[in-house]
Structure formats: structure tokens, C-alpha cells
Amino acid sequence: MSGGIELAVLDMAGTTVADGGLVEQAFTAAITEVGVPGREFPAMLDHVHRTMGESKIVVFRALLDEQRAQRANRAFETAYADLVGSGACTEIPGAAETIRLLRADGIKVALSTGFSPETQDRILAALGWHGLADLTLSPAEAGRGRPYPDMVLTAVLRLGVTDVRRVAVVGDTAYDVLSGLRAGASVVAGVRTGAHDRDVLLGAGAGHCLDSINDLPELLAGKEHSR
Missing domain, CATH: 1.10.150 (DNA polymerase; domain 1)
Known part of the structure; x- marks a missing residue:
């Protein structure tokens, strides 16, 4: 299991989904x-x-x-x-395959969003992504949205993760980063495919800044090799 990570909580718009403004x-x-x-x-x-x-x-x-x-x-x-x-609305190139690779490596995947469950469902349907991830979450299903940790912690509970330190959180905004940090995730990464740039993401506390979600498997594999 890559880096001891059991769960990756991935944002949608700007991280795994390109919505073109x-x-x-x-x-x-x-x-x-x-x-x-x-x-x-x-x-x-x-x-x-x-x-x-x-x-x-x-x-x-x-x-x-x-x-x-x-x-x-x-x-x-x-x-x-x-x-x-x-x-x-389109897929960030390679995002679906990245999710499949993570799951094949034994890492559960939750897709989170700041939209309503209905809008999230429309996005999933438009991309043919129903069933792609282990779990999908919106603020309405978790309690509070970002920057609170609720969606990450709800994913931890629903998917039976043993320790919040075995979670990776990835998103394109400072609020994604803050939610990951507040949840206690050991890997909190920003991606440069969405709303906020490298300086904003690192300034919010991101431990890593990736060019895209496609770099996540390599990051987690590198952490495994360093153990």
C-alpha cells in the first residue's frame, strides 16, 4: 500500500474535473x-x-x-x-485512470465537492463516473463544507479507514488544503489545474504542489519507498 495511505479524498472541479469557468x-x-x-x-x-x-x-x-x-x-x-x-464539463486529462490506479493499489478514493448532491450527480453522470470512486460526498452529506474537515472525516468513517494519518487530501484551492490539514491527513497536496496558484496553495499549508492529479500515484509511491 503506497505510503501507508488507505484513502485519497479528491476534489472535483479544478482537480479531477475541468469546468472551463x-x-x-x-x-x-x-x-x-x-x-x-x-x-x-x-x-x-x-x-x-x-x-x-x-x-x-x-x-x-x-x-x-x-x-x-x-x-x-x-x-x-x-x-x-x-x-x-x-x-x-470535462475530465482533467488522465483523472479517471489515476483514480483507477489508486484503487488498484489498494487505496480507497472519495470524490468531494462544494456543490449540492444533485449537482455532483449531474457532473458524475455527464462524465460517466458513477461507480468510479468508492464514495462521493458533498457538504449536505457531511455537515459542513470546506475549509472544515467534515467531508474528509466523513469519508474516513464511511470507508472504515483506521487512522486519519493514512489519508491523502488533494485539491486546487486553499480551502481544500485547510480541510485536509484540519482533518489530520498526512498528505495534503495542491494541484495547479484549478482556481489557486502554487503560492496560494503552499501558503495555505500544502505539503506538495502537483502539476496535476496524475502526479499523485508517483508521490504516494515515493513516500512508500522512503519508509
Whole structure:
């Protein structure tokens, strides 16, 4: 077993899934839906960029009152799901094969997201990924979204992992990194295929910064050889 790792918790959008800026498009649709003045949009969009990886309802609550936040979140999920259904969502090249390689090496894989379970299901269906991972999780199924450790710890419990130190967490945002650190994972890696760059990921505490998710098996194999 590579590096003693029993479980890899992998983010979706930006890490294993390329969505081509769909978050920004869906956010624009959501803000338009609730009637936010155009002059407020740039600051709101900046907040969205800085909090990539966080549960979307939490992002909207930071920007709007509760009633409008709920409306905006529903509009966002609808717009994002429609965009996914139109074929705008694709696999990060090699991601599915990487997941298969990890599982073949005895490592369980959980795919996590900041979206709703329904939107996550649309992404999985669009890519033909149902059954690809051992588990899929959203904040609604775990308690709280990133940067809290809930999704990682829920995966640990549901998949029967013996020790949080036998977990690897990988994502493209600072919030992915923080959730892994707070969960006690021994491997917390950022990837450069999504929202945040190397400096932001390392600044958040990532122990590794990978060019893509495809570098993860080699990283874990290297840790095994160093034992």
C-alpha cells in the first residue's frame, strides 16, 4: 500500500474535473436572478474567487441576506447543472485512470465537492463516473463544507479507514488544503489545474504542489519507498 495511505479524498472541479469557468458563469446567472446592482458585482466575484472550494451556500450567505442567499444558491445550482448538461464539463486529462490506479493499489478514493448532491450527480453522470470512486460526498452529506474537515472525516468513517494519518487530501484551492490539514491527513497536496496558484496553495499549508492529479500515484509511491 503506497505510503501507508488507505484513502485519497479528491476534489472535483479544478482537480479531477475541468469546468472551463462554469462557476463564474453560474454565479453571474445567480446574482442576476436576485437583482444585485451591477456596481456590486466585481467585489462579489472577487470574493467568489478567493473562496473557491467553499460550500456555495456559505459563499452566498457572506454576500447576501439569508433569503436572497437561498435564492441565489438555488439559481447557481440550476445554472451550473444546466451548463454541465450542455457538455461544458470535462475530465482533467488522465483523472479517471489515476483514480483507477489508486484503487488498484489498494487505496480507497472519495470524490468531494462544494456543490449540492444533485449537482455532483449531474457532473458524475455527464462524465460517466458513477461507480468510479468508492464514495462521493458533498457538504449536505457531511455537515459542513470546506475549509472544515467534515467531508474528509466523513469519508474516513464511511470507508472504515483506521487512522486519519493514512489519508491523502488533494485539491486546487486553499480551502481544500485547510480541510485536509484540519482533518489530520498526512498528505495534503495542491494541484495547479484549478482556481489557486502554487503560492496560494503552499501558503495555505500544502505539503506538495502537483502539476496535476496524475502526479499523485508517483508521490504516494515515493513516500512508500522512503519508509
